[in-house]
Amino acid sequence: MRGKCGLFHTSYASETRFFQSGFQKLSLGLFLVLLLCSPFFLSNYQVSMLNMINIAVIGAVALNLLTGCCGQISLGHGAFIGVGAYTTGLCTLAGWPFFAALLFGGLVTAVVGMLFGIPSLRLKGIYLAIATLAAQLILSYVFLHWTSVTGGAIGMGLDAPVILGMSLDNDAKMFYLTFGVAAASVLLVANILRTRHGRAFVAIRDFHQSAESVGVNLFAYKLQAFAVSSFLAGIAGGLWAHYTMYITPEQFDIMLSIQYLAMIIIGGLGSVLGSIFGAVFVTLLPEFLGVLAQWAGSFFPNISMYFLALREGIFGLILVLFLIFEPEGLAHRWRLIKAYWKLYPFAH
Amino acid sequence: MAMLEARDITLTFRGLAALLNVSFSVEQGQIASLIGPNGAGKTSMLNCISGRYHPDEGQIALNGRDMLPMAAHDRVKAGLSRTFQNIALFKGLSVLDNLMVGRHVRLDYGLLSSLFYWGKARRSEDLHRRRIEEIIDFLGLSPHRHQVAGKLPYGVQKRVELGRALAGEPELLLLDEPMAGMNLEETEDMARYILDINEEWGITVLLVEHDMGVVMDISDHVVVLDFGQVLAAGTPAQVQADPDVIAAYLGSENASFIGR
Numbered sequence: 001m002r003g004k005c006g007l008f009h010t011s012y013a014s015e016t017r018f019f020q021s022g023f024q025k026l027s028l029g030l031f032l033v034l035l036l037c038s039p040f041f042l043s044n045y046q047v048s049m050l051n052m053i054n055i056a057v058i059g060a061v062a063l064n065l066l067t068g069c070c071g072q073i074s075l076g077h078g079a080f081i082g083v084g085a086y087t088t089g090l091c092t093l094a095g096w097p098f099f100a101a102l103l104f105g106g107l108v109t110a111v112v113g114m115l116f117g118i119p120s121l122r123l124k125g126i127y128l129a130i131a132t133l134a135a136q137l138i139l140s141y142v143f144l145h146w147t148s149v150t151g152g153a154i155g156m157g158l159d160a161p162v163i164l165g166m167s168l169d170n171d172a173k174m175f176y177l178t179f180g181v182a183a184a185s186v187l188l189v190a191n192i193l194r195t196r197h198g199r200a201f202v203a204i205r206d207f208h209q210s211a212e213s214v215g216v217n218l219f220a221y222k223l224q225a226f227a228v229s230s231f232l233a234g235i236a237g238g239l240w241a242h243y244t245m246y247i248t249p250e251q252f253d254i255m256l257s258i259q260y261l262a263m264i265i266i267g268g269l270g271s272v273l274g275s276i277f278g279a280v281f282v283t284l285l286p287e288f289l290g291v292l293a294q295w296a297g298s299f300f301p302n303i304s305m306y307f308l309a310l311r312e313g314i315f316g317l318i319l320v321l322f323l324i325f326e327p328e329g330l331a332h333r334w335r336l337i338k339a340y341w342k343l344y345p346f347a348h
Numbered sequence: 349m350a351m352l353e354a355r356d357i358t359l360t361f362r363g364l365a366a367l368l369n370v371s372f373s374v375e376q377g378q379i380a381s382l383i384g385p386n387g388a389g390k391t392s393m394l395n396c397i398s399g400r401y402h403p404d405e406g407q408i409a410l411n412g413r414d415m416l417p418m419a420a421h422d423r424v425k426a427g428l429s430r431t432f433q434n435i436a437l438f439k440g441l442s443v444l445d446n447l448m449v450g451r452h453v454r455l456d457y458g459l460l461s462s463l464f465y466w467g468k469a470r471r472s473e474d475l476h477r478r479r480i481e482e483i484i485d486f487l488g489l490s491p492h493r494h495q496v497a498g499k500l501p502y503g504v505q506k507r508v509e510l511g512r513a514l515a516g517e518p519e520l521l522l523l524d525e526p527m528a529g530m531n532l533e534e535t536e537d538m539a540r541y542i543l544d545i546n547e548e549w550g551i552t553v554l555l556v557e558h559d560m561g562v563v564m565d566i567s568d569h570v571v572v573l574d575f576g577q578v579l580a581a582g583t584p585a586q587v588q589a590d591p592d593v594i595a596a597y598l599g600s601e602n603a604s605f606i607g608r
Binding site: 012013016188191195196198200202203207209210211212214215216217218228270 | 398399400419420421422424425429430432436437438439440441445448449450452453455457459461462463464465469470473474477478512513515516
């Protein structure tokens, strides 16, 4: 008999692969090809949305590693993204090559993240959330008032990134950069999660006392989670800064932190795929609401005005609805859909 | 020389002594049991050895090495593993991953290797998986290998916890009530596992347990604690015959006079 049914592993290595069946690899490959060709047939505006999604994916995956996997709530990621943005911006203004500046921005953010992660040794849950909220407020204050470095409320103007002499001055060129970095970040986080560090993170989340009794150094690993997570947040910030080419302190306020938390809650805590879903969902939500407002405007002429004011409220409402009806996030829904089609049409 | 040597351990909580000058030792290759009525300080003693509590006075040495200055997570490297009285598994991880976490200290690749999953990380994951599979086979956990630990039945979870402790390759295994809440068959299985671990793998075991039948059957050495002090120590037969132990467990004729 030819062919096989189900998965059959003959080595441990094959069992730890990300994509276990040929169909998975094929469909992912086709999707990636489609995505990489998309700048050729999408409008500039649509490609700019893709760029924003790519950047959000990096930030969401980073926050999910810290909050979803290691259980350390961070309300400071908006500010960490800001640290990365300003540091990278300062470096490129000083004439550094783009990638060196980006990496340095990540490293500085990692150090800042570790610094604000120190209270995590003693604080848990809501108390840690407050401690990281303090980080957010302190850093916001620094962005606004350290005028000689950050430009204060006026902001900081930047140039488009230049890589190997090529200036990435439009959305399509920028897309390949943001996409590449986003894919690399996702891969790094997925790798961590299948090795001893990722397991130690989840162990700390699930039962920190027994994590300690199997030999996990709680403090060191919490700090590592903060470091890796802030590093990636800093990278996201650096990309964002050079994509918008202008940064001001308001971009990195508490709303951004909450937005990222919303992404990982909507996507699914502790799931890499969920972070991607959440980033896509939250980035596209305002667009979707805008379209809805326009459509409703054809019936009720003035509604788009009210709709705009209601935007934040609707965002909050959707978050609450997700917490009630889909507490495990879009990733869980995705698994259910996959399971359904696996057995289709013999559901029982 | 004894493998584990506890000398004059005193542990107080705000002036209240949970342990008072407790001294005992466990020889290499033994199954030793720590018994006593509720609140006698058995689990406190185990927590002192594993590093959760820090005794006010006294010394604990494993193979002649002083354990007290070491942090809890470093004691695992020195050859110590433990299980908990109430199940303390990582509920979100699969059984396999729970055991792999138990092997944490034996895996030694760094964060960068982990990020890229190159060379050393890949090799040592495969290598250590082999040993983990031996433990899975030994404990009969193969059907549950990829299931999430939090959703398994109680008895299986207890076995997973034993497996996680074994995965650290301990020289001394501390078991805190491994039979608690189990039925007769599960208790017998667990006793068999403990004997096998001791005889075939040569791991010394220190057991805290309330099931006297099991304790007396499998132990080489029994230490009785009562009100934070050592009441008696010796072979199961010696302990059973000790009048102080009988008084502590069953009461004595003049108990009402001395107020116990």
